[in-house]
Amino acid sequence: MHLILFVIFAGFCLAGAINLLLQSHPINSALSLIVVMTSLAVLYLLLGAEFLAAAQIIVYSGAIMVLFTFVVMLLNAGREERTLGSRAAFTVGFPAVVAIMAVLATIILRAQGLGVASLADAITPTEELSRVLFHELLLPFEVTSILILIAILGAVALASPGHGYTSDDGERISNK
């Protein structure tokens, strides 16, 4: 059962990731990325990380990808154009990526002592996770909340209309 679920959702993951590369329209890539992230949530659940599966769906497939699709639609992003730079990326990038992939696969396949995952494994309870998070790691947690607050302020400051220059004459856009 675990094997069947793994094969199905790993297949969804790979298909979504490949589709992200093949699509030339950003909205199609965004929707394929949602497929990848939701399948990853199922894989997290198979590995016994129930809280992370829920957080993956809420934070990634929910919040972040909604932000992406919103920006794609807001900027009316069209079909991407191919230029000389993409050819250089093809010629240099693909051998490098194949090398990275080969090294990673060799390391993983030669690793000793890796266990197996099955449906009989215990699921990490959220209670245990939160106990560690709020007792031992309370300070990093609070620092991250400050980081998110700063990120929100920065996003508002960057995206507000008074910021930046117009493309034609370099004149500052007036606040309307």
Place this chain on the structure above:
Amino acid sequence: MSAFPHEVPLSWYLLLSAVLFSLGVVGFLVKRNVITVFMSIELMLNAVNLSFVTFAHQWHAVKGQIFVFFVMMVAAAEAAVGLAIIIAVFRARATLAVDRIDLMKL
């Protein structure tokens, strides 16, 4: 039913993570739209998260999962700021093609 394997080796999860990461790198190099390049970065983050969860399962360690939780929070902050930067760049350049936004100055 006994001949059918009920368990999946954790190396398969790690291999899936490596393949997803490589696909993210390919997307980062090949895609010419800045939003899609950003999506490829998110794909790489997700691939690394999968290997974190796999190792948390391997060592029965809760801290691996907590690390993924922190990565998710930082990724949310990063997505918000990154997309705001993309909006600001689009307002200045009226393009999303990475080949045309290769200068820091206007």
